Amino acid sequence: MTDRSPLFTPFRLGTLDLPNRFVMPAMQRGMCENGSPKPELAAYYARRAQGGVPLIIGESSAIDHPSATIQPNSSWLTARTQHAWARCVDAVREAGGQMLLQLWHEGAVRNDDDALSPSGLVHPGKANGRAMTREEMTAIGEGFVRSARVARNVGAAGVEVHCAHGYLLDQFLWHGSNVREDGYGGADIADRVRFPAEIVRAIRAECGPDFLISLRFSQWKEVAYDAKVAADPVELERMVTTLREAGVDVLHCSTRRFWEAEWAGDGKNLAGWVKALSGLPTITVGSVGLDTDVMTTFIEGKNLASRIPEAMAELEARLAVGEFDLVAVGRALIGDPDFVRKLECGDRETIRTFARADLGSLEWDTSIIEEAHRAPA
């Protein structure tokens, strides 16, 4: 691959001048203790920045509200953990990169009776915890803002609001988990997007115009692969336009395989549709360089094969026509921190392929997710 590849052309994202189109997406790696990133997490991020990734998104961090998670190995983004996060941001910057920190609340995926969510539903037919009161929504929104303020104070270029994969804010977006009747849920996408948009607007007001806000969303859920937040392009347009008006700078469109068309009749993937409908920059993601998607890795523990030549040719073709702007690479960057540098140097053959064993033993409670796949609703 030559340096004329569209993957290696610069891109200006907000105030950031990115030298190429690669992003490392948020990935929990079990390198936190008592909610704080250990030094090895800072070194792990910095190593990927050294390997040529200009924008690193920190692993999902619980926002500053006690209901955000009970996962023992998760990070938190609060005043208590800010020094450890500052170490990550500084290490990445010294290696030539920039960081966004990801703001996360588990919602009904939190597996206990105290879980809070829009309607007490994980997915249709599966109840867990209870529906949040309006007062709790206000308090959780304030928790998102406090955590965004911590991200700004530690020098992150911005935050990514985690609105994907079936966690709290995605539970608001999806009708299957949001049947509220108070203007924040139900059949109308304009109601379901209201709470995420209010959170974005509050972060923007708190952190100012130069602070990057990415919002990550997905149609699919860890508990329901075929779910759709937006049934068609009309609904998608209403959703992404609302988010843009609230202050989102970039939409990170999570799919399990980047090459899949979002709707029949048009080859564009989700990031392609969102870019066209919102006018915002978009990030695509999903099995770049690999033949097996992330959930198959988690649930079936299946091993993977490299798919680098196909992936790069397809990404270049799609970037060349402006379908999306940036490309997130997850597992392939766990497998080889020099993935980007090696592509740039035409050194593909030496790229080490990610293996399931690279994840080590994941000490997450995934019981709700596994149950959903045993007995789909």
Ligand SMILES: Cc1cc2nc3c(=O)[nH]c(=O)nc-3n(C[C@H](O)[C@H](O)[C@H](O)COP(=O)(O)O)c2cc1C
């Ligand atoms: C170990 C691991 C942890 C993950 N943790 C998160 C997370 O914290 N937040 C998030 O939004 N996505 C998370 N994901 C999903 C990834 O960000 C990414 O979307 C997914 O792995 C697909 O990209 P890939 O096919 O290039 O791996 C995780 C994925 C992996 C493999």
